[in-house]
Amino acid sequence: MKRPIYMDIQATTPVDRRVLDAMLPYFTDRFGNASSKSHLYGIEADAAVRHAREQVAAAIGAKPHEIVFTSGSTEALNLAIRGAAVANRARGEHIVSCVTEHPAVLDTLADLATKGFSITLLPVDANGAVDPSAFERALTARTVLAVFMAANNEIGTTHPLAELARIAHARGVLFSTDATQGVGKLPFDVGRDGIDLAAFTAHKMYGPKGVGALYVRRTDPIVHLDRQQHGGGHEHGLRSGTLNVPGIVGLGAAVELAVAELATESARLTALRLRLCERITSRLTDVRVNGHPTQRLPGNLSLSFAGIDGEALMMDMPDVALSSGSACHSGSLEPSHVLTAIGLPADLAHGTLRFGLGRFTTEADVDAVSDMVVASVARLRDLSPLWELRKGR
Numbered sequence: 001m002k003r004p005i006y007m008d009i010q011a012t013t014p015v016d017r018r019v020l021d022a023m024l025p026y027f028t029d030r031f032g033n034a035s036s037k038s039h040l041y042g043i044e045a046d047a048a049v050r051h052a053r054e055q056v057a058a059a060i061g062a063k064p065h066e067i068v069f070t071s072g073s074t075e076a077l078n079l080a081i082r083g084a085a086v087a088n089r090a091r092g093e094h095i096v097s098c099v100t101e102h103p104a105v106l107d108t109l110a111d112l113a114t115k116g117f118s119i120t121l122l123p124v125d126a127n128g129a130v131d132p133s134a135f136e137r138a139l140t141a142r143t144v145l146a147v148f149m150a151a152n153n154e155i156g157t158t159h160p161l162a163e164l165a166r167i168a169h170a171r172g173v174l175f176s177t178d179a180t181q182g183v184g185k186l187p188f189d190v191g192r193d194g195i196d197l198a199a200f201t202a203h204k205m206y207g208p209k210g211v212g213a214l215y216v217r218r219t220d221p222i223v224h225l226d227r228q229q230h231g232g233g234h235e236h237g238l239r240s241g242t243l244n245v246p247g248i249v250g251l252g253a254a255v256e257l258a259v260a261e262l263a264t265e266s267a268r269l270t271a272l273r274l275r276l277c278e279r280i281t282s283r284l285t286d287v288r289v290n291g292h293p294t295q296r297l298p299g300n301l302s303l304s305f306a307g308i309d310g311e312a313l314m315m316d317m318p319d320v321a322l323s324s325g326s327a328c329h330s331g332s333l334e335p336s337h338v339l340t341a342i343g344l345p346a347d348l349a350h351g352t353l354r355f356g357l358g359r360f361t362t363e364a365d366v367d368a369v370s371d372m373v374v375a376s377v378a379r380l381r382d383l384s385p386l387w388e389l390r391k392g393r
Ligand SMILES: *Cc1c(COP(=O)(O)O)cnc(C)c1O
Pocket: 010, 011, 071, 072, 073, 074, 075, 102, 104, 149, 151, 152, 153, 178, 180, 181, 200, 201, 202, 204, 212
């Protein structure tokens, strides 16, 4: 059976063969516990983790001792947000973030709200962009933490991290970012951008699932975190638990490759995205392109088709794998909180598809998928009495 063309790269990526090759010895011959340094097995595992820590740090402009390995972005974000909120509680209980953040951030903040923290979620404009002056106005004497994503996983819009961090620091507020869609996809440097905490994950950059990292600034200022997991004191005591050595090796290899190939890959993906968009919007009417036109991820295209149900459209195109605009992961029929935040009415949000282009997407894939979309949308609109009415107006 022919497998569908994969265009869901913001959900997860395949493991690059080069990353897998780096990982494989650490499952079998070199299976040691990185804490067991009394013998060769532990020593070589520890050396592999050290090397990966250097690769990860170098990729984001950090120092190796500022990297805490975790099980992924969700865990890293919980550690960053809960950890910083609790550790800084004596100074204040106010946190500022944004309505379009990932559930890993929003649900963590909602939980903190039930524990006496006060949360301000800034709105975004129709492109999904946040207004830095609104951020400045939201800060109070009790604000201790700001949380903004590097790039949005649904519509691709980026936040001006350096500018937001400058505003935060001028008021003594820590700046944390969900860099899951940033690291390896956009230029990202914790020094240049003034980032205090940054979460990212291997499986969004051609590494394995279940491993990620949190960057924690150790100088100017030292960021203190309340640990969220207790045990053997691994990772500077911030994340106890035997290290996932093959996974960490995979994260190191994945991030090094992604950063090395970033410039050429983002140019290639931008061209592919524009081609996909053009081949669809030039042949169909009533298509809205979501997200910021330029301040954005290269390999993300969110399109809303008037008069179309996104789920039905996906079912009509079994030869492509992508995501629709409803919060289907939670099994609900609510439109996505991101599409609602940029002002899409519910019907248009339900007619939204997210196309995610990545390292293994080809021009032939783009051409095939655009042809499928044009044919399916035209067919479904033809079948729709509502669309007929709308056209007749
Ligand atoms: C995928 C994703 C996450 C969650 O990452 P996991 O490693 O799967 O926990 C968080 N934020 C964004 C923006 C994402 O795209």
